[in-house]
Amino acid sequence: MSTSEQAKETAPWGSQFTDHMVTARYEPEQGWSDLTVTKYQPLQLDPSTSVLHYGQAIFEGLKAYHQPDGSVSVFRPEQNAARFARSAHRLAMAELPEELFLESLRLLVNEDRDRVPTQSGESLYLRPLEIASDARLLTQPSLSYLYVLMASPVADYFQHGVHPVRVWLSTEYSRAMPGGTGAAKCAGNYAAAMLAQKQGAEQGCDQVVWLDSVEHRFVEEMGGMNLFFVFSGNRLVTPQLTGTLLPGVTRDSILTLGEDLGLQVEERLISTDEWEQSVADGSLLEVFACGTAAIITPVGEVRHPNGSFVIGDGGSGELTMRLRETLLGIQQGTVADVHNWMRHIA
Numbered sequence: 001m002s003t004s005e006q007a008k009e010t011a012p013w014g015s016q017f018t019d020h021m022v023t024a025r026y027e028p029e030q031g032w033s034d035l036t037v038t039k040y041q042p043l044q045l046d047p048s049t050s051v052l053h054y055g056q057a058i059f060e061g062l063k064a065y066h067q068p069d070g071s072v073s074v075f076r077p078e079q080n081a082a083r084f085a086r087s088a089h090r091l092a093m094a095e096l097p098e099e100l101f102l103e104s105l106r107l108l109v110n111e112d113r114d115r116v117p118t119q120s121g122e123s124l125y126l127r128p129l130e131i132a133s134d135a136r137l138l139t140q141p142s143l144s145y146l147y148v149l150m151a152s153p154v155a156d157y158f159q160h161g162v163h164p165v166r167v168w169l170s171t172e173y174s175r176a177m178p179g180g181t182g183a184a185k186c187a188g189n190y191a192a193a194m195l196a197q198k199q200g201a202e203q204g205c206d207q208v209v210w211l212d213s214v215e216h217r218f219v220e221e222m223g224g225m226n227l228f229f230v231f232s233g234n235r236l237v238t239p240q241l242t243g244t245l246l247p248g249v250t251r252d253s254i255l256t257l258g259e260d261l262g263l264q265v266e267e268r269l270i271s272t273d274e275w276e277q278s279v280a281d282g283s284l285l286e287v288f289a290c291g292t293a294a295i296i297t298p299v300g301e302v303r304h305p306n307g308s309f310v311i312g313d314g315g316s317g318e319l320t321m322r323l324r325e326t327l328l329g330i331q332q333g334t335v336a337d338v339h340n341w342m343r344h345i346a
């Protein structure tokens with residue numbers, strides 16, 4: 001094993017970065033300016049910097065993939081650009097124009113092109129971040145903002161084979177409430193989720209499933225991923241976007257791929273009772289979660305305060321794996337990109 005292979009094996013996901021980053025600044029007078037590539041380096045922040053106190057911080061996550069012809073393409077970056085702007089709007093932050101967002105990706109991936117991994121399942125994970133940069137303790141939206149784009153070469157999320165997760169239904173804590181920030185990709189949502197994640201781990205679970213915050217009855221998401229339910233009769237169901245769910249790009253793509261496969265695709269409310277009962281009566285065959293980092297993760301077992309149940313044989317479902325291979329194939333350029341999702345950038 002070479003040293004770089006060893007590093008890949010041992011470095012935790014997202015802990016290694018390329019040599020460069022891209023930054024841009026927003027000032028009320030000039031708007032956005034100074035989009036530049038620099039060496040990857042620490043940020044210098046005054047202790048009074050607004051983001052450290054009041055949490056105006058948003059981010060994105062998307063991947064650049066090595067293509068069979070040697071070029072590099074990114075999966076649906078306009079979707080992330082649009083969501084980044086929507087997140088900014090919700091947190092009363094300056095919205096980065098889509099063209100600057102896309103230009104920052106082009107700049108960094110071209111600069112660190114030799115760090116785009118080439119093996120199947122590997123990719124260059126791109127992490128755009130925007131923070132409030134005013135140095136003052138006034139509790140008002142910051143006037144100035146800092147945009148930073150960093151990149152992390154990542155191995156296949158499931159280096160040792162796809163394995164199903166065990167999930168904890170969080171009936172005590174909530175991730176998002178009506179009128180809140182659940183649909184924005186903001187740092188605070190993750191901070192608010194960590195105690196429940198810890199509680200789930202104490203129950204022997206890998207992930208937490210979030211329920212609606214009013215009745216704790218309807219299924220929303222799993223950790224930082226959206227959920228799908230495969231019912232008999234070729235029905236593919238995902239929780240509808242109520243305003244408290246994060247609208248995933250992967251979720252949207254799987255809805256389209258499901259239609260391509262001739263499945264009956266539904267976005268609707270699904271309760272924890274329906275989940276447990278339809279597993280018991282055999283009509284719910286597979287459950288999986290989806291998101292940029294892991295693409296698709298099978299859900300094998302559910303635990304909640306009053307018991308637990310296993311989905312199917314607890315393994316990875318057939319349709320789950322078929323969708324995973326199709327999506328990864330499109331991203332890696334080995335399956336036809338009929339929906340024109342891939343953007344060549346380097």
Ligand SMILES: *Cc1c(COP(=O)(O)O)cnc(C)c1O
Nearest residue numbers: 224225226246248249250291292
């Ligand atoms: C980012 C995220 C997702 C998945 O979105 P993708 O665009 O598919 O990566 C789902 N839920 C939450 C809470 C997220 O932050």
